[in-house]
Amino acid sequence: MATDAPGPALEFRDVHITYRGRDGDVPAVRGVDLTVAAGSSLGIAGESGSGKSTLISTVLRLQPKSATVTGQVLVDGEDVLGMSFKRLRALRWAQASIVFQGALHGLNPLQRIGEQIAEPITVHDPKAARGDVDRRVGELLEQVGLPAARARAYPHQLSGGQRQRVMIAMALACRPRLIVADEPTTALDVMVQAQVLKVLTDLVDELDLTLVLISHDLSVLADVCQRAAVMYAGRVVESGPAADVFERSAHPYSRALAGAFPRIGDASFRYAPSGLPGDPPFPGDVGQGCSFAPRCPVAREDCATGTLELAAVAEGRMAACRYPLVDDRADAHRGDR
Amino acid sequence: MGPTADTAAARPTPATAEDATTRSAGMSPGARYALRSISSGLVTLAFVVVFNFFLFRMLPGDPIGLYTRGRNVAPEQIAKLRAELDKPILEQFLTYISNPFASTINSARFNRPVWELIGDRIGATLLLVGTAILLASVIGTLIGIRAAWKRGERFDSVSSAITLTLYAMPEFWLGMILLIMFGVGTAITPGIFPIGGIITPGVDPASLEGVLNVAWHMVLPVTTLAAVYLAEYALVMRASLIDEMGQDYLTVARAKGLKDKVVRRHHAVPNAILPTVTLIFMNLGFVISGAITVETVFSWPGLGLLTYDALRGPDIALLQATFLLFSIGVIVANIIADLMYAVLDPRVRA
Amino acid sequence: MTMTRPGFDPVSPTSARQVTRARRRASRARTWRAFRSHRGGMLGLVVLVVFIALALLAPVLFPPSTISVTQATGEPMSPPTAGFPLGTDESGRSILALIVWGARISLVVGLSATVMSMLIGTVIGIMSGYFRGGLGLLLNRFTDWFLVIPFLPLAIVLATVLGASLINIIVVIGITSWPGTARLVRSQTLSIGARPYLERARALGAGDAHLMRRHILPNVMPLVLANTTLMVALAILSETTLSFLGLGNPLAPSWGSILDGAFTSGAMTVGAWWYVLPPGLCVVAVVLAFTLIGRALEDIVDPRQQGGR
Numbered sequence: 002m003a004t005d006a007p008g009p010a011l012e013f014r015d016v017h018i019t020y021r022g023r024d025g026d027v028p029a030v031r032g033v034d035l036t037v038a039a040g041s042s043l044g045i046a047g048e049s050g051s052g053k054s055t056l057i058s059t060v061l062r063l064q065p066k067s068a069t070v071t072g073q074v075l076v077d078g079e080d081v082l083g084m085s086f087k088r089l090r091a092l093r094w095a096q097a098s099i100v101f102q103g104a105l106h107g108l109n110p111l112q113r114i115g116e117q118i119a120e121p122i123t124v125h126d127p128k129a130a131r132g133d134v135d136r137r138v139g140e141l142l143e144q145v146g147l148p149a150a151r152a153r154a155y156p157h158q159l160s161g162g163q164r165q166r167v168m169i170a171m172a173l174a175c176r177p178r179l180i181v182a183d184e185p186t187t188a189l190d191v192m193v194q195a196q197v198l199k200v201l202t203d204l205v206d207e208l209d210l211t212l213v214l215i216s217h218d219l220s221v222l223a224d225v226c227q228r229a230a231v232m233y234a235g236r237v238v239e240s241g242p243a244a245d246v247f248e249r250s251a252h253p254y255s256r257a258l259a260g261a262f263p264r265i266g267d268a269s270f271r272y273a274p275s276g277l278p279g280d281p282p283f284p285g286d287v288g289q290g291c292s293f294a295p296r297c298p299v300a301r302e303d304c305a306t307g308t309l310e311l312a313a314v315a316e317g318r319m320a321a322c323r324y325p326l327v328d329d330r331a332d333a334h335r336g337d338r
Numbered sequence: 339m340g341p342t343a344d345t346a347a348a349r350p351t352p353a354t355a356e357d358a359t360t361r362s363a364g365m366s367p368g369a370r371y372a373l374r375s376i377s378s379g380l381v382t383l384a385f386v387v388v389f390n391f392f393l394f395r396m397l398p399g400d401p402i403g404l405y406t407r408g409r410n411v412a413p414e415q416i417a418k419l420r421a422e423l424d425k426p427i428l429e430q431f432l433t434y435i436s437n438p439f440a441s442t443i444n445s446a447r448f449n450r451p452v453w454e455l456i457g458d459r460i461g462a463t464l465l466l467v468g469t470a471i472l473l474a475s476v477i478g479t480l481i482g483i484r485a486a487w488k489r490g491e492r493f494d495s496v497s498s499a500i501t502l503t504l505y506a507m508p509e510f511w512l513g514m515i516l517l518i519m520f521g522v523g524t525a526i527t528p529g530i531f532p533i534g535g536i537i538t539p540g541v542d543p544a545s546l547e548g549v550l551n552v553a554w555h556m557v558l559p560v561t562t563l564a565a566v567y568l569a570e571y572a573l574v575m576r577a578s579l580i581d582e583m584g585q586d587y588l589t590v591a592r593a594k595g596l597k598d599k600v601v602r603r604h605h606a607v608p609n610a611i612l613p614t615v616t617l618i619f620m621n622l623g624f625v626i627s628g629a630i631t632v633e634t635v636f637s638w639p640g641l642g643l644l645t646y647d648a649l650r651g652p653d654i655a656l657l658q659a660t661f662l663l664f665s666i667g668v669i670v671a672n673i674i675a676d677l678m679y680a681v682l683d684p685r686v687r688a
Numbered sequence: 689m690t691m692t693r694p695g696f697d698p699v700s701p702t703s704a705r706q707v708t709r710a711r712r713r714a715s716r717a718r719t720w721r722a723f724r725s726h727r728g729g730m731l732g733l734v735v736l737v738v739f740i741a742l743a744l745l746a747p748v749l750f751p752p753s754t755i756s757v758t759q760a761t762g763e764p765m766s767p768p769t770a771g772f773p774l775g776t777d778e779s780g781r782s783i784l785a786l787i788v789w790g791a792r793i794s795l796v797v798g799l800s801a802t803v804m805s806m807l808i809g810t811v812i813g814i815m816s817g818y819f820r821g822g823l824g825l826l827l828n829r830f831t832d833w834f835l836v837i838p839f840l841p842l843a844i845v846l847a848t849v850l851g852a853s854l855i856n857i858i859v860v861i862g863i864t865s866w867p868g869t870a871r872l873v874r875s876q877t878l879s880i881g882a883r884p885y886l887e888r889a890r891a892l893g894a895g896d897a898h899l900m901r902r903h904i905l906p907n908v909m910p911l912v913l914a915n916t917t918l919m920v921a922l923a924i925l926s927e928t929t930l931s932f933l934g935l936g937n938p939l940a941p942s943w944g945s946i947l948d949g950a951f952t953s954g955a956m957t958v959g960a961w962w963y964v965l966p967p968g969l970c971v972v973a974v975v976l977a978f979t980l981i982g983r984a985l986e987d988i989v990d991p992r993q994q995g996g997r
Contacts, residue, residue, distance in 0.1 A: 503972060623839050
């Protein structure tokens with residue numbers, strides 16, 4: 002594109018997603034605005050039911066048929082929701098791809114993994130020579146730390162960590178500029194988690210990709226991403242530089258979420274646990290006021306009324322809270338409301 | 339067994355710890371699996387042979403009476419049978435095993451060796467049943483796939499209603515109705531098809547005219563059998579594909595930019611079709627009962643009609659022989675089903 | 689939920705048994721409500737009720753003389769008329785009378801054979817799933833072996849040897865169709881057996897029989913009942929086939945034996961469609977009814993495919 006500065010790689014503009022359920026409509030995402038600059042990395046955190054997976058399923062227009070989406074989802078400036086199916090198929094995997102959870106059912110059990118990695122390549126470039134494709138597959142496997150010969154293996158012959166690496170290799174097959182990783186390490190052991198994350202982050206750096214990482218584990222996001230956004234009950238409740246969001250959370254929910262995850266090697270965690278009592282609300286049950294108020298340890302009376310909007314609490318940081326927690330030691334100043 | 343409850347049961351269990359012993363023998367996993375299947379089948383076969391032998395000798399009543407009931411049998415035959423049955427059981431058993439198809443005992447009804455009768459008839463049955471299964475599996479599978487992919491739409495409701503109704507039909511009744519409608523003819527339908535037999539008498543079966551003649555005779559019975567078989571295949575295929583459609587790897591496939599049709603054909607269907615393929619083979623018992631009754635209705639000279647005639651006697655020697663033959667057929671079909679599953683699904687070979 | 693049982697105080701139930709009873713009653717009501725909303729299941733139930741009513745009212749609607757061969761009053765093999773709405777058979781009997789009486793036989797045989805097969809299948813299934821050692825494996829092998837034997841040839845052989853009668857048909861169907869139930873029950877038992885509360889019960893001193901009866905059986909029952917309705921459908925089809933082949937009681941007109949009569953008397957060659965069409969339609973209707981009910985129950989008990997995706 003012949004512009005001076007590259008536009009954002011990914012942009013969500015006032016996205017609302019509603020599921021048509023048997024007993025009525027369920028709002029899964031209630032107005033999300035997010036921007037991801039090209040070459041940067043954003044982590045999206047939240048518990049199950051926060052809407053984060055539903056939100057990023059729209060990046061490639063993969064949301065379930067029962068979901069209605071309004072707003073805009075712009076990939077490299079083009080609205081994915083409105084484009085023709087033909088254009089969408091060309092965009093899928095070639096401009097943006099998703100690293101799915103590598104559980105056994107993410108891969109076709111009857112096909113060798115080499116074929117599954119090669120598949121998007123041949124779909125987007127039908128004239129590609131078989132030899133070139135095979136070579137590329139081998140390249141990709143080696144990039145994720147697997148021997149090229151593993152291309153002949155079937156999914157059930159690989160371990161969980163290996164399968165996840167295959168998902169990463171597959172996501173890179175068509176050289177996309179944007180990678181979305183949806184809970185890529187959740188199903189893995191802690192040690193394997195670290196390995197896989199390293200593979201992912203090294204590749205993102207090396208290839209100068211834009212990364213959006215979804216996780217319910219804030220500490221992972223803090224290590225890997227530049228910026229972070231925290232979602233609760235379908236809305237973004239805090240956003241900002243990842244380290245700030247994790248270590249100096251402004252929103253009480255982010256603080257509780259950050260406290261819920263131990264950092265390996267952080268001995269002090271044991272003495273200051275702050276778990277999160279209660280359960281997140283059912284997506285259909287959200288009422289007036291701050292949706293977190295029922296569980297918030299520092300909620301006040303007026304938190305349950307009115308509407309909450311994201312507001313700046315510091316340079317480059319936003320939170321949807323009337324009484325955000327501001328660290329006295331930091332150089333924080335309130336912006337306009 | 340309802341088709342909905344059985345898709346899970348149709349998958350054979352993959353390798354267990356028993357294979358630890360054969361692992362050291364240095365066989366490939368595939369060969370090991372095949373060996374296990376075949377030996378299991380042979381064991382079952384052995385049981386069936388023994389069962390067949392003892393069945394008639396252990397049930398109440400005079401065995402001679404059973405053999406000769408309703409028929410005038412020559413006294414030499416009776417004397418021979420009595421001499422046979424007076425021998426020690428072990429000797430009888432050994433005689434039986436060496437010759438389970440009793441080519442020396444004549445069928446009381448036809449007065450020809452049982453083995454000869456079977457040999458005469460088996461071709462006709464294979465032709466009828468083979469054609470019907472082929473048609474039914476192709477059509478049934480396609481219907482099931484379409485119904486699952488377009489779940490909830492008109493095609494699905496209509497085809498489900500039709501297949502459920504066909505599944506509820508006694509196949510011989512359908513045959514009788516078709517026979518009346520298109521064989522004999524009614525006020526509203528032409529009676530253009532023959533009402534029985536495999537070929538018009540006098541026509542040379544080896545000639546082109548004979549082949550066409552046989553084909554013409556085949557239309558009604560094959561339609562009857564195929565209609566009832568395809569119902570089960572369609573129902574199982576639909577259930578299996580609906581189960582498969584919820585899997586994650588299909589979302590991944592669409593995310594890669596594949597067209598919906600390609601996702602269905604290359605990813606969903608190959609996975610979903612596994613239970614249907616094995617069902618086609620494992621359902622041979624159902625196929626056999628269909629063959630018996632439909633051959634009877636259409637006077638098709640195959641093993642089914644032979645069994646019916648034997649039943650009318652009753653001709654015990656013939657019944658025993660056909661029972662054994664059918665059992666062998668089912669065992670062999672099960673072994674083939676196991677092996678096919680191993681060929682199609684790499685997880686089973688592990 | 690109001691309990692009207694005398695002596696039972698709904699506010700403070702006094703015994704564990706009363707609590708269980710209340711719970712069971714509530715879950716039955718829930719199942720019925722779920723069933724009521726299932727269109728296919730309700731249709732099947734209505735059809736079934738109609739046929740059961742017909743079967744029960746048979747002697748009232750058509751006195752036994754109407755189906756006796758010697759007392760038949762109609763013209764042989766004649767098409768439907770006002771007096772004989774479904775025509776007559778080769779002896780002059782009213783086909784309609786035969787069919788209404790036939791409902792009794794087909795339903796009774798189908799239900800009893802299924803009860804028998806369900807009993808055998810459940811017992812063997814639970815035992816083969818519960819006992820992990822030799823007995824379990826042996827029973828499992830036995831089930832697999834029985835599954836292999838083709839149904840109709842075995843049924844023919846057994847019926848021939850035992851003699852042609854309805855009791856024998858019930859026995860034959862019962863002892864040839866239990867493996868399906870046994871397999872289902874076995875897999876359910878295996879999945880239940882893995883649950884920890886069985887271990888705890890055993891630690892408290894519960895014996896095998898007690899565990900099987902009190903813990904496994906109630907959990908297996910819902911799926912078994914759903915499966916049973918489907919088995920009745922198959923049993924009726926089997927009975928129809930066996931009667932058609934002449935292995936039933938020739939004096940008792942089941943739908944299958946009516947069709948046998950049609951076949952052997954050459955009804956087809958003279959185009960006597962009234963002899964052939966109605967009995968088969970009845971079989972289809974009743975089998976479909978049971979199939980629809982069974983599928984509805986399966987959906988309720990094991991809702992894997994609920995809702996859109």
